[in-house]
Amino acid sequence: MSGIAIDNLNVWFSEGRDRVDAVKNAALTVRQGSSFGLVGESGSGKSTILRALTGLVPTWDGHMEAVGETLGKKRSARFYKKVQMVFQDPYASLHPRHSVDQVLGETLGLHGYRDIETRISELLDNVGLGPSFRFRYPHQLSGGQRQRVAIARALAPEPEILLLDEPTSALDVSVQAEILNLLTDLRTERNLTYLMVSHNLAVVGHMCERIAVMQNGEIVEVMTVQDMRAMKPKHTYTRHLLESSLGYKRAVSV
């Protein structure tokens, strides 16, 4: 089976009395071609799961499986090709002194592609940027355009799984709509699998079919988007989150 399967995952940082258990006993499965959301407050461990999956956190145990591969300390070149990540802040995740052309060219080169020229223009086209953007630097791009470049970079090695870490929370709502539409289209075109982290329930509800709610490093509830829309949470914390996301409610005047 491809897609993602995680079972009994524990992630911790530092040892001894400073030890922090960031993820405790997490389990989730994402079928190939589906889209799965992780929501929770800051510090609940949602991003940590993504980072452990890509291999950015060395201290974890449990079982993780992605694109048909059981993951250990070392991962194969195929894994790094098939699993790609898009980060939250497009201002920080692009090298300020590399042009778009260099960013994409380097990624393609690393993954052993030869026809870099044609692929770069294809990638730019895929994410809705014209050829005129090719030789620009990040400071010459708006936030939305930068996030498009970051997505193009993630698409470069022709991945099957995209890990999306709050891909739109640094963007204005109108730009957010463009990026979310782009991600929806890319998923249908390429049958991609998404694992998306966000604190915005509406965004996750729009993008994902199943949603896991996290609190203090634990997954407290996995629910379908239909249940979420119908406001039928099982766990009290989920109810609390859902209610908060509806906006501010004025307490009956005192």
Add this chain to the structure above:
Amino acid sequence: MNILDVENLWVKFPTRSGMFDAVRGISFSLGKERLGIVGESGSGKSMTGRAILRLIRKPGIVTADHIRLEGNDIMAMSERQMRDVRGQRISMVMQDPKFSLNPVMTVGDQIMEAYALHANASKAETKRKAMEMLEAVSIRDPERVFRAYPHEMSGGMGQRIMIAMMLIPGPEILIADEPTSALDVSVQTQVLGIIDRLVQERGMGLIFISHDLSLVTSFCDRVLIMYAGRIVEICQADKLHEAQHPYTRGLLNSLPRLDEPSKRLEVLKRDPAWREADSVSGSVSARA
């Protein structure tokens, strides 16, 4: 009566390629109400808040026909007079408490300083006031927080401390510039609840600056929608869904919604005419 009257406010920055107008001739007034200012990044909403306190640094230029605070023109005040306005009559809560609190001073000292600067009170009286204020912003353990340093506080606590500090001199107007954007949703509602309660209890005017349309709708009485430095529309917050301007409509429609699923989100198509259109006046003529 209006507490604040802003008429024809401009904020300009000279750049190499000519003058850049961040705010282009806006007018509005504020009574004892919650006024929201919404817009995207670069729409000039934060600049408006800063201009009212004359916090725009050189080479930035602020001009206005008048910014009247209960009849006195802020634009005509000297720097010395401004010092009595800032904090004491108009105060401001910024987005991220991490950057607004002094990291090397205890929370208690900072709050006491904010009070002592404007009030002529004894040390014991100041401390009592500060503790009262910490309780007013729903801090459960004021004794401990009083002695703590900002880095020992979470984001939500930090923001409450900021609010306590800003409200302790008893200002008439509170400007809150994205006060909850750095906070988690559940903490966000708590902090908003505190702001709401205090503003009502004290009969203050609130200017709430935010990019979050749905939040502003649920929190404010009246909303100004800014685009490219101008006010394009003014709505009663509860009637925002009846908004007419295509920009406001576009912003509303581009939000994903839990209760109304859609395959694709509507993308805002910007019309160059919006930029050129005259600013709508947000002034309300003096009410009884």
